[in-house]
Amino acid sequence: MKAEPGDSYLDEKSIKSWLLTRDHKRIGILFFVATGLALVLGGVFALILRLELLTPRATLVGQTAYNRLFTLHGVTMVWLFLIPSIPAAFGNFLLPIMIGARDVAFPRLNLASFYIYLLGAIVTLAGMFVGGTDTGWTFYVPYSSETHTSVFPVLLGVFILGWSTIITGVNFITTVHTMRTKGMKLFDMPLFVWTIYGTSIIQVLATPVLAITLSLAGIDAVFNWGIFDPARGGDPVLYQHLFWFYSHPAVYIMILPAMGVISEVVCTFSHKNPLSYKAIAISTFGIAFVGFLTWGHHMFTAGMSAFDAGAFGVLSMLVAIFSAIKVFTWVGTMYRGSISLETPMLYVLAFLFLFVFGGMTGVAVATMSLDVHWHDTYFVVAHFHFIMVGGSLTAYLAALHYWFPKVTGKMYREKWAFPAALLVFGGFVITFVPQFLLGNMGMPRRYANYPEHMQTLHTISTAGSWALLGGLGMTLINILWAVRYGRQASPNPWWSASYEWYTANPPPKHNWVGSPSFERGCYDYTQSAPDPRGSVSVAAPPNLSQEVVSG
Amino acid sequence: MNVDQWLRELLFLPEAATEFADGIDQLHFFVISVTMLGSAAVFMAALWFVIRYRRRAEPGTTPAVKASKPLEFSLIALLLSLFILWWVIGFFQYIGYATPPRGAEEVYVTGKQWMWKFSYPDGRASVGVLVVPVDRDVRLILTSRDVIHSFYAPAFRLKQDALPGRYTTAWFRAREQGVFDVYCAEYCGVSHSRMWASVVVLKGADYERWLEGDEPQLVADATTRAAVEGYEFQRVGQQASSMAEEGRKAASENGCFACHTIDGQPHIGPTWQNLYGRTVSLNDGTKVVADEEYLTRSMMEPLQQVVDGFQPVMPTYLGTLSQPQAAAIVEFIKSLKDVPPKPKVALPQASVTTREPQLLDEGAAPAIEYAATRPATAERDGEPARAERKAATGTQTASEHPTDAGKEGER
Numbered sequence: 001m002k003a004e005p006g007d008s009y010l011d012e013k014s015i016k017s018w019l020l021t022r023d024h025k026r027i028g029i030l031f032f033v034a035t036g037l038a039l040v041l042g043g044v045f046a047l048i049l050r051l052e053l054l055t056p057r058a059t060l061v062g063q064t065a066y067n068r069l070f071t072l073h074g075v076t077m078v079w080l081f082l083i084p085s086i087p088a089a090f091g092n093f094l095l096p097i098m099i100g101a102r103d104v105a106f107p108r109l110n111l112a113s114f115y116i117y118l119l120g121a122i123v124t125l126a127g128m129f130v131g132g133t134d135t136g137w138t139f140y141v142p143y144s145s146e147t148h149t150s151v152f153p154v155l156l157g158v159f160i161l162g163w164s165t166i167i168t169g170v171n172f173i174t175t176v177h178t179m180r181t182k183g184m185k186l187f188d189m190p191l192f193v194w195t196i197y198g199t200s201i202i203q204v205l206a207t208p209v210l211a212i213t214l215s216l217a218g219i220d221a222v223f224n225w226g227i228f229d230p231a232r233g234g235d236p237v238l239y240q241h242l243f244w245f246y247s248h249p250a251v252y253i254m255i256l257p258a259m260g261v262i263s264e265v266v267c268t269f270s271h272k273n274p275l276s277y278k279a280i281a282i283s284t285f286g287i288a289f290v291g292f293l294t295w296g297h298h299m300f301t302a303g304m305s306a307f308d309a310g311a312f313g314v315l316s317m318l319v320a321i322f323s324a325i326k327v328f329t330w331v332g333t334m335y336r337g338s339i340s341l342e343t344p345m346l347y348v349l350a351f352l353f354l355f356v357f358g359g360m361t362g363v364a365v366a367t368m369s370l371d372v373h374w375h376d377t378y379f380v381v382a383h384f385h386f387i388m389v390g391g392s393l394t395a396y397l398a399a400l401h402y403w404f405p406k407v408t409g410k411m412y413r414e415k416w417a418f419p420a421a422l423l424v425f426g427g428f429v430i431t432f433v434p435q436f437l438l439g440n441m442g443m444p445r446r447y448a449n450y451p452e453h454m455q456t457l458h459t460i461s462t463a464g465s466w467a468l469l470g471g472l473g474m475t476l477i478n479i480l481w482a483v484r485y486g487r488q489a490s491p492n493p494w495w496s497a498s499y500e501w502y503t504a505n506p507p508p509k510h511n512w513v514g515s516p517s518f519e520r521g522c523y524d525y526t527q528s529a530p531d532p533r534g535s536v537s538v539a540a541p542p543n544l545s546q547e548v549v550s551g
Numbered sequence: 552m553n554v555d556q557w558l559r560e561l562l563f564l565p566e567a568a569t570e571f572a573d574g575i576d577q578l579h580f581f582v583i584s585v586t587m588l589g590s591a592a593v594f595m596a597a598l599w600f601v602i603r604y605r606r607r608a609e610p611g612t613t614p615a616v617k618a619s620k621p622l623e624f625s626l627i628a629l630l631l632s633l634f635i636l637w638w639v640i641g642f643f644q645y646i647g648y649a650t651p652p653r654g655a656e657e658v659y660v661t662g663k664q665w666m667w668k669f670s671y672p673d674g675r676a677s678v679g680v681l682v683v684p685v686d687r688d689v690r691l692i693l694t695s696r697d698v699i700h701s702f703y704a705p706a707f708r709l710k711q712d713a714l715p716g717r718y719t720t721a722w723f724r725a726r727e728q729g730v731f732d733v734y735c736a737e738y739c740g741v742s743h744s745r746m747w748a749s750v751v752v753l754k755g756a757d758y759e760r761w762l763e764g765d766e767p768q769l770v771a772d773a774t775t776r777a778a779v780e781g782y783e784f785q786r787v788g789q790q791a792s793s794m795a796e797e798g799r800k801a802a803s804e805n806g807c808f809a810c811h812t813i814d815g816q817p818h819i820g821p822t823w824q825n826l827y828g829r830t831v832s833l834n835d836g837t838k839v840v841a842d843e844e845y846l847t848r849s850m851m852e853p854l855q856q857v858v859d860g861f862q863p864v865m866p867t868y869l870g871t872l873s874q875p876q877a878a879a880i881v882e883f884i885k886s887l888k889d890v891p892p893k894p895k896v897a898l899p900q901a902s903v904t905t906r907e908p909q910l911l912d913e914g915a916a917p918a919i920e921y922a923a924t925r926p927a928t929a930e931r932d933g934e935p936a937r938a939e940r941k942a943a944t945g946t947q948t949a950s951e952h953p954t955d956a957g958k959e960g961e962r
Contacts, residue, residue, distance in 0.1 A: 063741050136738050142715060143698040143739060230716020231869065233852055236699060237714065270600075271610040276618040301701060301736075302712045303719035306646045313641065317634040324630050325623075331593060332618060334600035338610045341601055349601065353594045360586035367637050369644030370579055373708040376701060376736040437563040442705025444736040447744035451732065451780075457563070495610050525613045 008409065009509045022107035025507065028093030029407070030114050035089055038080035038121065043472065045073035050431075050465040053458045058448040066448035067134040068149075074137030075128060079158050080121050082392055083250060086257035087203075088117070088168055090399045091196040093407060095172060097500045098190045100181025100518065102510040105174035113167040120160030127153025136446060138247070141228035141239045145220045155218040162207045162214075165253075169203035172196055183517045190498055190522045191267075191280050195260030198284040202249045202256075202291065210246035213239065237302055244295035252291040255387060256284060258395030259326055262351055265398050266330050268496040269345035270337030273523040275329045286322035290315060300371045309368045316366035323359050327352065342494075343417040347398035350425040354394060358386025361436065379439020382432045390428055397424065397475065404479070405493050409506040410486030416478040423471030430464025498522045555580070565705045568731055568752070569723050571647065572708040578640050585633065648709075651722035655688035659794075659878055662693070662700030662713040665742035666783030667733065670875075672882060674793040679748045679784035680773045681733070683725060684758040690722040692843055696874060701737035704750055710736055716851070718843040725752040730773050747782040749773035761787075798883025801876040805868065813887050820865060821858050827885040832859040846881045 009025050018026060049069055052060045061069065096104055104110050127133060131150025135143055144151045176197045180189070189197075216227050217239065226232035228239045263280050267273065274280055296304060296312030330352065339345065361383045365371045374380055405411055434457040443454050450458070492501045499522050503512055520527065558580050559567070567573050658681060659670040670676040683689045693702055693713040702721065703710040711721035725731075735746035757767040766774075766786070777784035792800075802808060810819035821831070826841050834857045839845050849856065850872055853865035872880070 058744075063744060067738075067741065067743070134740070140699060140738070146698060147740065230714070233869075236716075270604070270613075271606070272613045273615050275616060276623070279618065279623070300645075301710045303714065303717065306642070306649045309645055309649075310638075310642045313645075314635075314638050317638060320634065321627060321631055325627065327593060328623060328626055329618070331597045331600065332616070334597060334604060336614055336616055337600070337604050338606045338613055339601050339604045340606040340610070345601075349594075349597060352597050353590075356590040356593050357587075360590050363634060363637070364579075364582045364586060367578065367582060367641035369575055369641040369648060370582065372645070372648055372710050373575060373579075373705070375710055376703075376738075440563045442565055442703065442732065442734065444703060444734045444744075446738040447734075449744040524615075525610075526615050527612060 006504070006508050006513055008504070008506045010409075010506050011509075020111070022103070022111055023509065024092050024096050024104045024107065024110055025407075025511075027110050027114050028089050028091075031084060031092060031117070032089035034114075034118060034121065035081050035085040038076050039085070041125075042073055042076035042081055043469070045069050045076065047465060047469060049073060050462040052448065053450070054462050056450050056452045056455055061448075063448045064132075064134070067136075067446070068128070068132050070446055071133050071136050072128050075124060075133075075154065075158070077388075078137050078250075078254075079124065079161050082254040082388055083161075083165060084117060084168075085396055086261065086392065086399065087172070087196055087199050087253070088113070088164075090261070090396075090403065091172060091192075091199075091257060092168075094403065094500055095193055095196050096175060096179065097503060097507060097511045098193050098498070098522075099176065099179060099184060100499065100512060100516045101175065101179035102512065103179075104171050105179055106171050109167050110171055113164045113171070116160060116167065117164035120157050120162075120164060122157075123160060124154055124157025127157055138243060139214075139217055140243075141217060141220060141236050142230075144217060145224075145228065151221050152218050155214045155221070159211055159214045159218075162211050165203045166207050169200035169207075172200040173204065176200075181516055181518070187278070187281065188518070188521070190500075191263035191274065191277070192257075192260035194281045195256045195263070195284050198288045199253050199256045202253050202288050206246045206249040206253075206292070209242065210250075213242040213246065216242070237299070240299055240302060241295065244298045245292075248295040248298065249288075249291045251384075251387070252287055254392045256287065258351070258392045259284070261395040261399040261402075262330060262348055263326075264498060265344045265348050265402050266333050267523050268402070268494050268498060269342065269348070270334045270339050271495060271525050272333055272337035273521075273525060275332035275335070277523065279325050279329050283322040283325040286325075287319055290318045290322065294319060297366055297371070300368050301375050313366050313368045317363055320359055320363045320366070323355075327356055327359075340494075343414060343421050344398045344402035344494075346418060346421045346425075347394050347401065350421065350428075351391060351394040351398065353425075354386050354390025354428065358383055358390050361386065373442075374439055376445050377439040378435040378443045378445065381445055382435035382439060385432050385435070390432070394424075394428075397421070400475075400479065402494070403500075404482065405489030405505050406500055407506060408483055408486065409489055409504075410482055411489040411493065412478050412482035412486055416474060416481075420471050420474035420478060423467055423474065425471075427464050427467030427469070427471050431461050431468055432464070434458070434461045434464070497524055567708070568706040568725050568727060568729065569708070570726060571644075571723065572706065574644055574647075575708040578637065578644065581640075582637050648721075651690040651720055652688045652724075655690035655722055656683065657690050657692060658683070659882075660691045660693045660702060660713065661696055661874075662702065662735065662739075662746070663696035664698065664740050665735070665746040667700075667702070667735075667746065667748040669748075670794060670878070671787075672794050674797065675787050677785055677787035679777050679782060680770065680787075681748060681750045682758070682761055682770060682787070683750060683752055685725055685728050685752050685754050688722055688724045690720055692878075693719045693721065694874070694878070698739050699737045700735045700739050700746065703734045703736035704731055705734075706731040707750075712737055716847075718847060720843075725750070728752045728754050728757070728769065730769055730776065745780075745782045747777075747780060749776060794879050794882040795886035796883075797876075798879035798881070798886075800879075801872065802880050802883060805872060805876075807880070810865070817860075820861060823884045824887045827881075827888065833857060834859045834861075834863075843878075843881050846884060847877050850877055850880070 009023055018030070021027060048061065049066070052058065052066055058066060092110065096102065127150060131153055133151055133154045134149050135147060135151055139151065139155065176193060219225050220227050220229070226234050228234045228236050230236060263274060294312055294316040296308055297316045300309050365374050365380060365383055401412065401417055438454055438457050441454055443450055489505050491505055497520065499518055502516065555576065559576060562583070564576060567576055657672055661668040661670070666678050668676060668678050669681045691702065691711070693711055694717065695713040695715040697715060699715070700713040701710055702713055704723070707723045707725070709721055709723050711719050713719065729752055731750045731752065733748040733750055735743055739746065751769045751773050753761055753767060753769060757769070760767055761770060774784060774786070812818050812822045813824055815822050815824040827846070829841050830838050831841050832838050839856060845856070851867060851869045853867055854863045857863045
């Protein structure tokens, strides 16, 4: 069969065609499947942890196993899921399409990035399963150089994962600068592209510091150089500075792409231009830049000077200002829109609730004197789960539902997806709101045993985790079912003006037939669009200056 | 029930056992209520738009709404000023947290896997229970024997990491008697979640009894709690001599007095007298306060920060001095304030000349020279820390200021 330019990228079915693909869309799907497995794995660890915490004493698993499990949970979720999920899966799939490109700038590197990720993931997981690493995902010295469990393979694994991150970042930055279709200026780009671009810059700038830090910790653990060993003139707090210099910006690697997803979904489902395109685009860089200057707020109780603490505190609050600009703009975008409350939009509402709530508790923990009480307690655990799970995971689910028809050409069942989203939201709130209160009570993190008067709140939290599991399970079933049996999606099911909907569902092999040029803005809803639903001839939004071949 | 108490219960906060904790809680209530109301308002606005502007038919066109600049700027300005306000309050509270008051009772706290050890200057030590008097400032000098730990007393809203090879300090002033929980808040290995302790705050009379070696009821309660919960515990044991005394012994055994005098005379190294708490000039032009951390570092890495005017000749005592020994020497140096104690060890033959004391004000007299032995000071030498404590708790009314009493004696 001779390949036609309009053939779907999914037409080739052989396994080899998937494993050796250089198509950014397929690589995006490979990343999606791999990170999805990591999510499932990390979720299972979380459920076991929550089950253990039903009772004040270590019962289900012992202290040793508990310490290994929270390490597994943290490492899997942070390094294997949150950091690569949205940029490497959705970013890979959508970024070239959104800027009218045929692929990323370096397709082979893109595939290499995936295999490096896979290698890193295997080394990390194998290291933890075989070696029983129990340091937590932060690998704090001197514990990580003194523990009898093996730390080096995990450090090596995360080090390898960092390469994958850097390569993807370099690839995206180059793509954005060199591959935009003719006539598209930087400020014509969709907002999702802006956030992926900002994320990539953080990845390229910060990840090398992580590599240095992990190398030093690895050298300390294996060759016993004593870089962080105070008995030999080393400094354990230096490790924390280096580690958070990467890992705090890493939080923005996790949340910025989520913000990009929200910007897209809120405009499409409100059928409206963003209240201020520039505010959203530029605040992204505000967060990316200031995010590099806030790492010290992880160390308010490590004995830092009041002056340092004050500086880190006020800079941390600045991040909240930039985030607030985004939030105001999203809410303002809905004003006078034509809002359709379908599953992706429901996730946006959940995101708004959880992100604003979680972000504001971030301001609370940035207030130095309050953090003294909350640091390393469940308050902080709840705070970052509100941002990571309530923010990133919710946006990830919004993206999954929003772009599902784009990726597969099929449609999931709204009757399953909507209640699943409600269950995810409800389960999340029940799981993590009690954890704020536990933190207030003084429940420290990473505790297999806890005082008996804290049991009630722990029980509620565990119950919530099962509701959350129910919601995510429903979503998984719905998605798997739709991949196989879903009905054909209409070309532009959400009536979106965004550029990715100009091409067919699923897109052709090289995204576009010919080189597109977009005359209409991607958030321009002031012109009427012909009904795209169900009719192939009007598959694309209007004013598309190329002939669209679809189906 | 007052509002604070009500909010505390609503937020599941433990009782506030210090005034510092009250301040923290009030800022907590302020920050949390405003942020929660703000979050709710934003979410309600979004929800209202979803209802008000719901899609009724197939979407047509929507107007291109531009952001109202004044509205956006005023919202951001409002937020920013709120944040700055919280920050300013939080900053001042943090300074309070980071600055222990002068003249506080001092307790050395050592974290190790997996227990908290408390050493009192009078030489006694206990594990798992810290006994302090009510209404007195207590300064904790924390360090760790192995990995990083964190001393966390929720009722005091107090947390401070204990780092190996470093000293950090924390302080509190409990205003009521009771038994308060202490947890380790920095993950430290297998039994991290069992690295607990209690702070027992005792009233004057009970505290006196405890000093005498009794076990008041609250201390017994804390013991029971340790047994029930199963964390490390050891009753306070009496050591033969005070920490300062131990320090003197360690200094003598390790030959410190070959170079350092304790009578104000500079020798090969700076004198130890009046050294603690003073700001010293270093040979690189910087200044440093001679606190626990600096003194310990000078033993372990002596060439890093050399005092101006001295040769960088001191060998390192890393691996020679154990950590308790180093802490004891620091405590000995701390005891060498204002009044020269009578050395019980043979001093090196540094020629000692007697001069009149010039300045006796605290912290202001770097160059006072004393005779090595003086009959008048011998009385006070026995248990300085103990004497101070008694004076402070009011039982020894005759001599409110033991230091002054000593000075009188000299003259």
